[in-house]
Amino acid sequence: MNYPSKLIEDAVEEISKLPGIGKKTALRLALHLLKREEQQTTQLAEALVSLRQKTRYCRQCHTISDEELCHICASPRRDSSLICVVEDTRDVLAIENTGQYRGLYHVLGGLINPLEGIGPAELQVESLIERVAQSGEEIREVVLALSPTMQGDTTSFYLTKRLRSFPLKITTIARGIPIGGDLEYADEITLGRSIVGRISYE
């Protein structure tokens, strides 16, 4: 496409580097900003730059945090014998929103993906092992809450192998038919797992 100005072309180029945003959407967003107050654009730009430059991560669980220790790790009301391992901060937010979990977290920062050159060394794996080792048996359970994908399963398998030598329980989140989900529309692997892993009424 021939853009009417170099400025538009540059903006479209940069915006379309974001995931899920193509050239057409990028152009729509750029033209939208041109129609709005200049202040809106500068505020957006400043928010993005300070996000990128100033964001810090909790030194214990590596989730995004304003403080050195995040409010979850710092809270005395959380169960520090329980650690939930997740891929990124988004998962922490999702699990926190359920209100069903009172333990701590450990954010890996990704999943093992040999095709993209991401191995355990690129993730917060060593710090997890160290955290478990240094806790002196305080940590009794590690919940692996990774996506049920090839990468997630590989990472879970690797972590299970590394954690096996410690005296703790290793669990994973339940797989099955989503609440409100219709059996008819469930894929056969999910349905199969939900039958194998059936739960008794007690």
Added chain:
Amino acid sequence: MNYPSKLIEDAVEEISKLPGIGKKTALRLALHLLKREEQQTTQLAEALVSLRQKTRYCRQCHTISDEELCHICASPRRDSSLICVVEDTRDVLAIENTGQYRGLYHVLGGLINPLEGIGPAELQVESLIERVAQSGEEIREVVLALSPTMQGDTTSFYLTKRLRSFPLKITTIARGIPIGGDLEYADEITLGRSIVGRISYE
């Protein structure tokens, strides 16, 4: 949702002001930027700010342009007796991409929308009338290429009324079944219009 840091919250707030981007997508984009090089974020921010601060508009047709007169208005090979009236620069790009139009443009910068307080005074209407008046009958045809919505039709109706006193032809783009479109799936208004406005094989 409780965001893990003020920086994330601010960024999500600003990103989600963009059209078609909700809080969830905004969070995904913010976390994406955190995973990428810092340079990508600064380049994006700079492109947006210079787009907003430096963009200029053609003094004749009001399309976005690097020069005072855009390359279409400045071209001696364009038919200056023909003016196509469009809502915004995106429409200019779309029509240019077809390669079917050799006239000039006039960008209104919006459509008449009383509910949002947008009247003719907020749009480039007077400059269109002036342009036609000052051309000394050089302009022979004005094509109204506005969206077939309530706002588009209102604007077309208003412009037709204003332009009626000039010795020129006022046309609008053809409405009908899209090429490759299936009659079965066309809505009844479009199908109706395409029958009323049927074209004879010549």
